[in-house]
Amino acid sequence: MYGKTLAAPNEQLNQDIQLLCGEYARYNGFDEELCNKFGVKRGLRNADGTGVVAGITQVCNVHGYLLSEGEKLPIDGELTYRGYSITDLIAGAQAENRYSCEETAWLLLLGFLPTGAQLNRFSEILADNRELPENFTEDMIMKVASPNIMNMLARSVLALYTYDPRPDDYSIENVMRQSIELIARMPSIMAAAYQVKKRVYDGRSMYLHNPNPEFSTAQNILRMLRSDKQFTEEEAHLLDLCLTLHSEHGGGNCSTFAVRVLTSAQTDTYSAIAAGIGALKGPRHGGANHKVIEQLEYLKANVYDWDDDNEIREYLRRAVAGEAGDRSGLIYGMGHAVYTKSDPRARVLKQNAMKLAKGTDYEGEFRLLDAVERLAPDVLREKWGSDRTTCANVDLYSGLVYRMLRIPDELHTPLFAIARTAGWCAHRLEELSTGKKIIRPAYKSIVGAHSYVPLAQRG
Structure with missing residues (x-):
């Protein structure tokens, strides 16, 4: 038999790990409000979603x-x-x-x-x-x-x-x-x-x-x-x-x-x-293009008419509600930390890839992704209850382009x-x-002092 089989996890070790994780949960974690109290910029991002400036670059x-008067335009x-x-x-x-x-x-x-x-x-x-x-x-x-x-x-x-x-x-x-x-x-x-x-x-x-x-x-x-x-x-x-x-x-x-x-x-x-x-x-980073391909397969399997915007919209609504797809509540390939109205990489890639896809079996799949790009912003605004702008990012199209080039899915992120x-x-x-200095941001400690207890007295 060809192929390599990975060893099954040790059952006793699994049980021990479960117990340890239970103990970990008892002694770790904190109230999320502490981040606001101490001005913590989680993910090194400001409250408005912009990144904390950590340096300057010419690259x-x-x-x-x-940004106009504190508003993101x-x-x-x-x-x-x-x-x-x-x-x-x-x-x-x-x-x-x-x-x-x-x-x-x-x-x-x-x-x-x-x-x-x-x-x-x-x-x-x-x-x-x-x-x-x-x-x-x-x-x-x-x-x-x-x-x-x-x-x-x-x-x-x-x-x-x-x-x-x-x-x-x-x-x-x-x-x-x-x-x-x-x-x-x-x-x-x-x-x-x-x-x-x-x-x-x-x-x-x-x-x-x-x-x-x-x-x-x-x-x-x-x-x-x-x-x-x-x-x-x-x-x-x-x-x-x-x-x-x-x-x-x-x-x-x-x-x-x-x-x-x-x-x-x-x-x-x-x-x-x-x-x-x-x-x-x-x-959450480069591996996102693989998640888009996975999402596309869910769409193909659950949307009967790929040209019916209403059917696609309803599927996306179920996806963001955690009722379809991978149940994450996310629409992969949509949204970006910096880009708002459009991602220039997605624009260029889509324009060039559609030329090669025209007349092939991939043309329908590209139209399906195009429908996601058109419909997802409104679906996400419904979920958020706001008029926040979102756009397709480069991952929405790159995975399908690689498939069109007959490049295996496991090579998309490589x-x-x-x-x-x-x-x-x-x-x-x-x-x-x-750079001149070692990068060293700070973390606020919230743990109190404990007196050491001898091993024989612990219970």
Whole structure:
């Protein structure tokens, strides 16, 4: 029998854990009002939902609202990398029929757009570093397979520390080298981890293809994932678009802030980037695109007429009431911490993906997601009892785009990590250059003093 079976939990241990958790509940927890009493900004957010300002950056700006006399005014979202609009960056590359992912990585790391010669040389450097160290795939991936590719990405990045002759040198020159190597190697790690996972856990054949030095990042990802190594240029350009859109999103998002926190302690690059991967893995962050796909399957199974707005609206009402879907009360892919009227990434992705979906089996699913985007804001306003503005975020469409590219669901968040590595490294470099202090917010202690009781007297 093929496939790996995980060991069942020990029943006695389960019982012991249940008892311990009961004791934990007795001695932990606090009145939520204490947060208001002490002015605690939970999630490092102000009362109006804006983020606590923890630093300044030149890497990226995420602009989603205006503040006027203390009131948050919705606007169409804007995303700029190093001052350049993301829509302009993508349009510029599309006008010249070239890939934008490599140019974006250069821009984020260095702060300016490359010349043609600089971009060609940078692409060559990335190509030269896509291969993993000798025996790395065999020793670090094949021998310790994981059913979760994000877990394998984090472990593999940490393992690269042992292959680096200067892992703890945090000079800008050395971190720049490490950053370029990581940007180049992440797709190779993901592809190998997925192929090994297929063989070990799914009982399927695996295909370990080497990257082609003549290909872009997007082309190589499709080449390494597919058994026949075949893809169309249209597919590769759509994947490249996704990678560019996900490359960066400001210093305050959970994973990037995690990278900056670890960087402020002057730890090594591999530990800092692994922290970013760990944060991105969570369903409240990068894992959200997988939840959208799960939500789409619920919709397809429970909505008879995908063109009937009334039927879709009623399903969404049941979902936000916790009576449908995963019973969470959430509509995944809707809402954002910064964007109010629109997410520019969602606009660009939807516009480009619909062109490829037209006339295919995916066209109906895109229309279904479009209905969610149109109807969910009113459904959510009914739930909240307010006129609060909400919009679709990039996760609403990215999962279906990846499916359209025949990319397995378990790779949706890892692809996000591959794209975001350039942004994480740019923020690490900036934190090393300008941070100056270890990041150390405060927590208010509310526990009282206790007198020590000898062990024999406890009962």
